[in-house]
Amino acid sequence: MRIVQIIDSLETGGAERMAVNYANSLSDQIEFSGLIATRKEGLLRNDINEKVSYLFLEKKSSFDLKSVFRLKKYLKKNKIDIIHAHSSSFLIAVLVKFLMPKIKIVWHDHYGISQNLEERKNLVLKWASFLFSGIISVNLSLQKWAKNYLKCAHVIYLPNFIQQSNASLKSVKLKGFDGKRIICVANLRPQKNHELLIEGAFKIQKKFPDWTFHLVGKNFNDSYSEKLIRKVEELNLSNTVFFYGALDNTQNLLQDCEIGVLTSLSEGLPLAILEYGLSGLAVVAPNVGEISKIIISEKEGFLIESNNVNQFINSIEKLIEDENSRKEKGNFLKLYVEQHFSEKAILNDYLLWLKSLTTFAE
Numbered sequence: 001m002r003i004v005q006i007i008d009s010l011e012t013g014g015a016e017r018m019a020v021n022y023a024n025s026l027s028d029q030i031e032f033s034g035l036i037a038t039r040k041e042g043l044l045r046n047d048i049n050e051k052v053s054y055l056f057l058e059k060k061s062s063f064d065l066k067s068v069f070r071l072k073k074y075l076k077k078n079k080i081d082i083i084h085a086h087s088s089s090f091l092i093a094v095l096v097k098f099l100m101p102k103i104k105i106v107w108h109d110h111y112g113i114s115q116n117l118e119e120r121k122n123l124v125l126k127w128a129s130f131l132f133s134g135i136i137s138v139n140l141s142l143q144k145w146a147k148n149y150l151k152c153a154h155v156i157y158l159p160n161f162i163q164q165s166n167a168s169l170k171s172v173k174l175k176g177f178d179g180k181r182i183i184c185v186a187n188l189r190p191q192k193n194h195e196l197l198i199e200g201a202f203k204i205q206k207k208f209p210d211w212t213f214h215l216v217g218k219n220f221n222d223s224y225s226e227k228l229i230r231k232v233e234e235l236n237l238s239n240t241v242f243f244y245g246a247l248d249n250t251q252n253l254l255q256d257c258e259i260g261v262l263t264s265l266s267e268g269l270p271l272a273i274l275e276y277g278l279s280g281l282a283v284v285a286p287n288v289g290e291i292s293k294i295i296i297s298e299k300e301g302f303l304i305e306s307n308n309v310n311q312f313i314n315s316i317e318k319l320i321e322d323e324n325s326r327k328e329k330g331n332f333l334k335l336y337v338e339q340h341f342s343e344k345a346i347l348n349d350y351l352l353w354l355k356s357l358t359t360f361a362e
Contacts, residue, residue: 004034011042176212254279277337
């Protein structure tokens with residue numbers, strides 16, 4: 001097989017990370033693995049395996065014909081069989097299919113607000129789905145939505161997976177004291193609900209002043225991020241809550257932390273939880289999206305009600321007070337992630353599914 005991943009940017013988001021993960025993983029599994037960033041590069045450019053063929057299209061608009069023809073040239077030169085288009089990059093994949101009708105498109109849906117799918121209407125996507133050979137959904141709700149709303153017969157659920165980082169150097173030194181750090185890996189978007197985290201940190205630091213919170217994720221320099229920074233200042237948390245912006249190599253940073261948290265109002269199957277698990281962190285996360293499929297009991301971590309600050313505080317305090325419990329939960333979660341969200345298992349299902357699409361087409 002000769003497969004190319006297409007993604008709009010290489011900034012540090014979940015869909016972007018998965019595009020890189022698939023390209024890297026496939027480079028040892030198939031004849032040709034490529035990755036194309038259409039609109040913007042970013043920190044994840046550094047994580048692309050040297051075996052992966054990479055192209056940056058520099059697309060200027062949704063219907064940039066110059067970039068479409070550049071893509072066609074690349075696909076023809078490298079004899080690509082399958083375009084694996086992530087999120088909104090499906091559009092350029094469909095445009096190039098009009099020029100190369102035999103090429104197959106697989107669309108990967110990473111939509112993160114899976115609680116409000118009844119409001120998700122996208123007529124362009126619905127039209128484009130007639131030309132998809134298959135659809136990958138990152139959770140079961142999205143799979144059901146795709147089967148009901150889109151016009152593609154072959155829809156599969158494949159959970160996200162992560163790769164163990166091989167890098168030995170940390171991209172930044174976290175502040176605070178060793179053995180007393182809590183990390184949250186999430187871009188600064190309203191759905192991630194960092195306000196609850198800051199409110200919880202305010203109360204936790206009164207009882208445990210040496211423990212610190214470390215927020216890793218892109219700052220979009222908008223009203224939301226400004227509100228968060230202002231709230232930290234108003235609550236005198238400048239020595240307790242730290243913002244780092246987007247960073248690469250976050251897995252290595254996790255080795256310097258004890259607890260991993262998310263406070264999101266909505267999620268799919270977040271890579272952050274898988275990264276926390278692979279690093280053996282104790283986890284506190286909301287029971288939204290597919291998180292309960294990773295943290296299946298209190299053995300693996302604490303699931304709390306969405307936007308429940310008291311449960312958030314109580315769960316973290318329990319982990320702070322009981323080091324043995326922290327380590328035990330981290331070990332259980334690590335084992336569960338390795339068994340059920342491994343690169344090997346999911347890649348095997350992916351390749352078998354692609355072969356079935358080819359067989360069906362014939």
